[in-house]
Amino acid sequence: MTTITIRNVPEETRNELAARAARRGQSLQEYMLRLADETASRPDVDELVAEIRASKRHMRSTVTTESILADRDADRR
Incomplete structure (x- = not known):
């Protein structure tokens, strides 16, 4: 110790x-x-962001930030 x-x-x-x-x-x-x-x-923030980005690349997600925000905003109307 x-x-x-x-x-x-x-x-x-x-x-x-x-x-x-x-x-x-x-x-x-x-x-x-x-x-x-x-x-x-x-994990610290940098490690967590790196893990999320690696996971997203692995899953080959086609969802964009813009589409997520547009969907969120549509639900608020």
Whole structure:
């Protein structure tokens, strides 16, 4: 296990995170570790977009962004 230090955290941010941790019956360290684990377990936005684009290419979808927006707008009328 390793240690991460975050410097220059605004006091308001620290206080809010500590309050959220307390509401869950956790220490700030436990709360932050859970957040870090959850974040690391999900793909970041760039990875997710790349996966979606690869999937779309694989499926050879012919649906365009314009047709999706047109259909959406038609339902709103």
